[in-house]
Amino acid sequence: MTYLDFEKPIQELENELNKLKEVQKKSKVPLDDKIEELNKLIENKIREIYSNLTAWQRVQVSRHPERPYTLAYAEYITNGTFMELHGDRCVADDKAMVGGFGKIEGQTFMIIGQQKGINTKMRQIRRFGMANPDGYRKALRLMKLAEKFNKPIVTFIDTPGAYPGLEAEERGQGEAIARNLYEMAQLKVPVICFIIGEGASGGALGIGVGDRVYMLENTWYSVISPESCSSILWRSWEHKEKAAEALKLTAKDMFEHGLIDGIIPEPLGGAHRNPQQAFENVKKVILESYQELKKIDPQTLVEKRIQKFVSMGEVEALDVNEIHNEILND
Amino acid sequence: MGWFKRIKEGITTSTKEKKETPEGLWYKCPSCKKIIPSNEHQENAYVCPHCGYHEKIGSVEYFNLLFDEGKFVELFSNLVSKDPLKFVDTKPYTQRLQESFEKSGLKDAMRVATGKMNGMSLVICCMDFQFIGGSMGSVVGEKISLAIDYCIENKSPLLIISKSGGARMMEAAYSLMQMAKTAAKLSVLSNHKIPYISLLTDPTTGGVTASFAMLGDLNVAEPGSLIGFAGPRVVKETIGKDLPKGFQTAEFVLEHGFLDKIIPRTKLKTELFHLFDFLS
Ligand SMILES: [Zn+2]
Numbered sequence: 089m090t091y092l093d094f095e096k097p098i099q100e101l102e103n104e105l106n107k108l109k110e111v112q113k114k115s116k117v118p119l120d121d122k123i124e125e126l127n128k129l130i131e132n133k134i135r136e137i138y139s140n141l142t143a144w145q146r147v148q149v150s151r152h153p154e155r156p157y158t159l160a161y162a163e164y165i166t167n168g169t170f171m172e173l174h175g176d177r178c179v180a181d182d183k184a185m186v187g188g189f190g191k192i193e194g195q196t197f198m199i200i201g202q203q204k205g206i207n208t209k210m211r212q213i214r215r216f217g218m219a220n221p222d223g224y225r226k227a228l229r230l231m232k233l234a235e236k237f238n239k240p241i242v243t244f245i246d247t248p249g250a251y252p253g254l255e256a257e258e259r260g261q262g263e264a265i266a267r268n269l270y271e272m273a274q275l276k277v278p279v280i281c282f283i284i285g286e287g288a289s290g291g292a293l294g295i296g297v298g299d300r301v302y303m304l305e306n307t308w309y310s311v312i313s314p315e316s317c318s319s320i321l322w323r324s325w326e327h328k329e330k331a332a333e334a335l336k337l338t339a340k341d342m343f344e345h346g347l348i349d350g351i352i353p354e355p356l357g358g359a360h361r362n363p364q365q366a367f368e369n370v371k372k373v374i375l376e377s378y379q380e381l382k383k384i385d386p387q388t389l390v391e392k393r394i395q396k397f398v399s400m401g402e403v404e405a406l407d408v409n410e411i412h413n414e415i416l417n418d
Numbered sequence: 419m420g421w422f423k424r425i426k427e428g429i430t431t432s433t434k435e436k437k438e439t440p441e442g443l444w445y446k447c448p449s450c451k452k453i454i455p456s457n458e459h460q461e462n463a464y465v466c467p468h469c470g471y472h473e474k475i476g477s478v479e480y481f482n483l484l485f486d487e488g489k490f491v492e493l494f495s496n497l498v499s500k501d502p503l504k505f506v507d508t509k510p511y512t513q514r515l516q517e518s519f520e521k522s523g524l525k526d527a528m529r530v531a532t533g534k535m536n537g538m539s540l541v542i543c544c545m546d547f548q549f550i551g552g553s554m555g556s557v558v559g560e561k562i563s564l565a566i567d568y569c570i571e572n573k574s575p576l577l578i579i580s581k582s583g584g585a586r587m588m589e590a591a592y593s594l595m596q597m598a599k600t601a602a603k604l605s606v607l608s609n610h611k612i613p614y615i616s617l618l619t620d621p622t623t624g625g626v627t628a629s630f631a632m633l634g635d636l637n638v639a640e641p642g643s644l645i646g647f648a649g650p651r652v653v654k655e656t657i658g659k660d661l662p663k664g665f666q667t668a669e670f671v672l673e674h675g676f677l678d679k680i681i682p683r684t685k686l687k688t689e690l691f692h693l694f695d696f697l698s
Contacts, residue, residue, distance in 0.1 A: 250628075250647065250648075251656075252647070252648030252652045252653050252656050253648075253653065253656050253657060254653060254656075254657050254661070254662075254665075256647070256648070257646050257647065257648065257653060257665070257666060258674050259674070260632070260671075260674065260675070260676045261628070261646075261647040261648065262627030262628040262631070262632050262645075262646065262647035262676075263627075263628075263632040263676050265597075265628040265629075265647070266597075266601060266627070266628050266629050266630070266631075266632040266633050267632070267633070269597055269598050269601035269602070269628075269629060270601040270602070270604060270605050270633055271605075273598070273601060273602035273605045274605050289585075289594065289625070290594070290597055290624075290625050290628040290629075290647070293594055293595075293597055293598055294628075296598070297598050297601075297602070309591060309594075310590050310591050310594065311585045311587060311589075311590050311591060311593045311594040311625070312585065312587055312590075317587055320587065321507035321508065321587060322507060322508060330507075331507075334503070334505055334506060334507060334590075335503075335587075335590040335591075336503045336590055336591070337590065337591065342591060345502065345503075345591070345592070347591050347592070347595060393602075394602040394603070394605070394606060397595060397598040397599045397602050398563055398599050398602060398603060400556075400559075400592065400595040400596075400598075400599055401556035401557075401559050401560050401592055401595070401596060401599065402499075402500040402501075402502035402556050402589075402592060403497045403498065403499065403500060403556050403557050403560045404497070404498050404499070404500045405496050405497055406496040406497075406498055406525075407496070408496055
C-alpha cells in the first residue's frame with residue numbers, strides 16, 4: 089500500500105496492525121480483541137481524514153498509484169466480456185486510449201477511456217494516460233461504430249491532459265479533440281461519462297461530451313492542473329494547493345456549479361482501498377442512466393445533450409442604456 | 419448622434435470606428451526593422467510592405483478591413499463576465515477584468531458584428547488578444563453561441579477570427595466547457611448547411627485550437643501565425659530538445675493537412691469572399 093503524505097496516521101496504525109497479526113501468528117497468543125479494536129481505530133481514522141480532504145488532497149487521491157484504471161473497470165463491470173479493439177485506421181494504435189465492446193447485464197456497451205500504465209514500463213508505453221491525436225481518433229471511430237449499431241457508449245476519463253509532444257502537434261492534436269467534441273454532440277446513442285481519476289483540460293473533455301457526466305468522489309476536473317495553473321498565474325510551482333482551491337475542481341464544486349450531473353461515492357479511503365466497491369457503484373449508475381436514456385428518442389437525446397452544454401457559462405448582460413451612455417460620454 | 423442607433427434587439431450599434439492615423443507618425447517593423455509612415459502601414463492592412471510581417475491587430479481593424487466601407491452593426495456587445503468562481507490568484511479576477519476594460523476599452527476577448535462583405539451579408543466573430551490574452555471564458559462561448567443562432571435565423575454565413583492563448587484560467591471548468599459548447603453549436607450550424615470559415619491568426623493555441631478554430635468548413639490562416647494545441651514551450655519541455663525551425667507556424671500546419679489555405683491579409687477580403695461564394 090502506498091500512503092499519501094496526509095495518510096501518515098493511517099499508515100502508523102496499519103503498521104501496528106500488521107505487527108500485531110505477525111505476533112499472533114508466531115506466538116499463537118490470541119489477540120483477536122486487540123486486532124478488532126485496532127481495525128475500528130483505523131476505520132475511524134480514515135473516516136476522520138477522508139471527511140475533511142482539501143481540494144489538493146483529493147487531487148493526490150485521484151493520482152494514487154494503486155487506483156483502478158479504465159481497463160480494470162471495463163473488465164469488472166462487463167463480467168470479463170470486455171473485448172478490446174485497436175487502432176484509429178489512420179496511423180496508429182494509441183496505448184493511452186483504450187476501447188472495446190462488452191456486455192453489462194446482457195446489454196452491449198461500447199466502453200472507451202484513457203488508460204494509465206500499471207508499472208514503470210507500461211506507464212511509458214501508455215504515456216501516463218496522455219493520448220495522442222491517434223487516441224482521440226480511435227475513440228471517435230469506436231463511438232461512430234457504436235452509433236451505427238445502436239449501442240450505448242460509456243467513457244472513463246483519467247488523464248493529466250492530451251499529450252503535448254512533437255508528433256501530437258504534427259498530427260493535429262487540436263483538430264482531433266475539436267472533432268470529437270463536435271461529433272460527440274451529435275451521437276444518436278446514449279453517452280455516459282465518468283471521471284475516474286484526473287480530468288485535465290481538453291484532453292479529458294475530448295471523450296467527455298455525454299448525456300450524463302459523473303465524477304467519482306475523489307477525482308478532479310478542470311481546465312488545467314493545479315501545478316500548471318500555479319506556474320502560470322503565480323509564476324511558481326509552490327502554489328499548487330492554493331491553485332487547487334481556486335480552480336474549484338472537486339466533484340462537489342463541479343456538481344454545485346451544474347457542470348456535472350452527479351457524484352459517485354467511493355469506498356472509505358478512496359477507490360484503491362476497495363476497487364470492487366468502486367466498480368459496483370459505477371456499474372449501478374451506468375445501468376440506471378441507461379434505463380432513463382434509452383427511453384428518449386435519438387433526436388431529443390441529441391438536442392438535450394447540446395442544450396446542456398450550451399447552458400454552461402456565467403455571463404452578465406449589462407443594461408443597454410448603460411452602454412449607450414458610455415459611448416455618448418466618450 | 420447619427421453615428422449610433424438602436425437595432426431591433428435593443429443592442430448597441432456602432433457603425434464606423436475607423437481609427438484615423440494622424441500624419442507624421444511612423445511604424446517600425448519588428449521583423450525587418452524598416453521604418454514606414456503609419457498611414458501607409460495601415461493602408462497595407464498593417465502588413466509590412468518590405469518583409470510581409472503581419473502586425474497583430476484587433477476586432478476594430480478586422481471589421482474595418484472586411485466590412486464594406488467599414489460599416490457594421492455590433493451584436494451582443496452588452497455581455498460581460500460574471501466571475502462565477504470568485505477567482506483570486508495574485509489579484510482578484512474582478513480586478514483583472516476591470517483593468518482590462520479600462521486598458522483595452524473592450525468588454526471581453528471577442529466581439530461579434532454583422533455587415534456586408536462585397537455586398538454579401540456576413541457575421542464575424544473576432545477575438546481580441548489585448549483582453550486577457552484573447553482567452554476564452556463564458557463570454558466568448560456565449561457570443562459564439564448567440565452568433566450561431568443569429569446566423570441560423572438570418573441565413574447568414576459565419577466567419578470566426580481566432581487569436582487566443584487558450585482557456586481563461588480564472589473561469590476554470592466554465593472555460594473548459596466553452597469548448598464543448600461552441601463545438602456543439604457549430605454542429606447545429608452545420609446541420610443548417612450554413613457556411614462557416616475559420617480564420618486562424620497569430621497566435622491561436624490551446625482550447626481555441628481544440629474547439630471552434632479547427633472546425634471550419636474551411637480553415638484558413640494568416641501567414642506566419644503560431645497555431646497549435648500545446649504551447650511551444652511545453653512541447654519543448656516534453657521532447658527535451660529544441661523545436662524544429664518553423665514548428666507550429668501556419669505553413670507547418672498547412673503542410674500537415676489541417677489548413678485549406680494561407681491568405682495574406684492584403685488579400686483577405688477578396689479571397690474570403692470567393693470562398694464564401696463557392697459555399698453559398
Ligand atoms: Zn518588415
